[in-house]
Amino acid sequence: MSNPKTENLIPFEIEGEMTYLNPDSAEGKALQRIDSVDLDDPTQWITVVEEGQEIDDEALDQWLKERGYKV
Numbered sequence: 001m002s003n004p005k006t007e008n009l010i011p012f013e014i015e016g017e018m019t020y021l022n023p024d025s026a027e028g029k030a031l032q033r034i035d036s037v038d039l040d041d042p043t044q045w046i047t048v049v050e051e052g053q054e055i056d057d058e059a060l061d062q063w064l065k066e067r068g069y070k071v
Helices: 026-035 057-066
Strands: 010-014 017-021
Touching: 010 026, 017 026
Parallel strands: none
Antiparallel strands: 010 017
16 A cells, blocks of 8 residues: 555655655656666766876767767
């Protein structure tokens, strides 16, 4: 039996305690986007670079163009 107070909300566990997020909140939307991503596909994740690390500007520009950004 579902609880009418939480049936349209997104369940989310924090430090062992269950909470429910509004699907229209920023947090709810973020969780919904994560659910639609292939977690094993590294191209779906933000890459972190360290200070001083070289960045291939041409490859970055190409990646942005492929995703529809104007460079």
